[in-house]
Every structure is written in structure tokens, then in C-alpha cells.
Amino acid sequence: MMDKKDIIYNMKTYGFCIIENYWDKEQCDMALNQFLNLPRDVFETGQGGDLRCQFTNSHCRSAFDFLKDEFIQDIAKEYSRCHVADRVVGGIVHFNPEQEIDSGGGWHVDSKIEAQFKSFMYLTDVGPDNGPFIFVQKSKALAEDLPMYSNNRISQETIDEKFDSSDIIEITGGAGTCVLADSTYVHRGKQIQSGTRCTFTTYFYE
Ligand SMILES: [Fe+2]
Numbered sequence: 665m666m667d668k669k670d671i672i673y674n675m676k677t678y679g680f681c682i683i684e685n686y687w688d689k690e691q692c693d694m695a696l697n698q699f700l701n702l703p704r705d706v707f708e709t710g711q712g713g714d715l716r717c718q719f720t721n722s723h724c725r726s727a728f729d730f731l732k733d734e735f736i737q738d739i740a741k742e743y744s745r746c747h748v749a750d751r752v753v754g755g756i757v758h759f760n761p762e763q764e765i766d767s768g769g770g771w772h773v774d775s776k777i778e779a780q781f782k783s784f785m786y787l788t789d790v791g792p793d794n795g796p797f798i799f800v801q802k803s804k805a806l807a808e809d810l811p812m813y814s815n816n817r818i819s820q821e822t823i824d825e826k827f828d829s830s831d832i833i834e835i836t837g838g839a840g841t842c843v844l845a846d847s848t849y850v851h852r853g854k855q856i857q858s859g860t861r862c863t864f865t866t867y868f869y870e
Pocket residue numbers: 768772773774847851
């Protein structure tokens with residue numbers, strides 16, 4: 665496992681950090697079992713057509729554990745003022761041939777504040793086809809001045825024009841991969857082309 669110092673270094677240098685095998689298969693299966701058995705009415709449809717359960721931590725023990733994860737909270741504290749773990753949003757991105765679905769509704773920044781820490785847990789294996797998180801490293805400096813439309817969304821044309829493709833990182837990983845990211849950098853969930861992606865996302869505020 666990476667130590668805290670390396671994680672903070674990655675966060676400060678690139679805006680994100682990937683910790684593989686943060687949860688083992690058993691933890692992921694248990695979380696999925698709890699999460700996928702929640703009643704349909706706790707879910708809402710997100711901006712990208714995905715399904716979201718706000719405060720999954722109130723419904724699932726495993727999401728509660730992710731919210732209260734001390735190691736991640738310590739990193740959040742060291743990274744930014746935005747370090748109070750507020751809630752876990754459980755997300756399901758499921759392929760539907762009749763609809764374009766992603767998590768988040770395309771390229772965007774969550775906010776334009778100094779820094780916003782967020783942690784993600786992949787509960788399923790996430791490959792290039794089932795909606796990986798895509799993050800634009802080095803995008804922080806430019807983010808504030810990019811043309812945006814509804815709710816801090818950014819067009820594909822702007823991305824192509826302003827960023828080098830080598831800085832656009834598609835984050836794939838097995839179930840149990842934990843992704844820490846500063847969501848004031850440009851990011852999106854890739855449009856899903858097959859299968860299902862399930863995640864827990866912890867939102868942190870000042
Ligand atoms: Fe976002």
C-alpha cells in the first residue's frame with residue numbers, strides 16, 4: 665500500500681491518486697450485496713442518466729465504513745480545507761443501448777474553489793468499456809477560465825483544444841480500487857459501452 669506521503673505528493677502534483685486493492689474482493693462483494701438490494705425508491709437519476717443514492721451511508725454498513733475511513737480522512741485533512749466527510753453517494757452506471765449514459769453528464773469541474781477532495785471506491789471491475797473515471801491532470805490552472813455551460817459543464821471541443829491528450833487519464837481498475845481526486849480539476853465519467861459500473865463516492869466539504 666502507498667503511504668500517506670506518496671499519496672499527498674500525487675494529489676498535489678497530478679490532482680489525483682490511485683490506490684489499488686484498497687478493499688479486497690470480500691469487502692467489495694459485501695458492499696455490492698448491500699447496495700444492489702436497496703429499494704428502487706432510494707435512487708434518483710443523475711445528470712448523466714446514471715442512478716444515484718444520496719446518503720448510501722445511512723442504508724449500507726459498508727458505505728458508512730467508507731465515509732468514516734480514517735486513513736482517507738487524514739489525507740483529506742492534509743490536502744485541503746475541504747475535509748469534512750459529508751455523505752457517500754452510491755452510483756450505478758448501467759449500459760442501455762437506447763441511451764447515452766455516464767456518471768456526471770460529461771466533462772466538468774465540481775466547483776471552482778481552491779481545492780475539493782473526493783474519494784471513489786470501485787465496487788465492480790472497471791475497464792475501458794464500463795464507464796471509467798477520466799481525469800485531466802494539469803487542468804487546474806486552466807479550469808477556471810474554460811468556457812462552461814450549465815452547471816460547470818465543458819464541451820468536448822474545448823477539451824480537445826485546451827489539453828494534451830497525454831494528460832487525459834482514463835482510470836481503470838479492479839474492484840477495490842480507491843481513487844482520490846481533486847474535483848476542481850476537469851473530469852468526467854466515460855460514457856458506458858457495456859456492462860455496469862458500481863461505485864461509492866464520498867463528498868467532502870469545508
Ligand atoms: Fe464531478
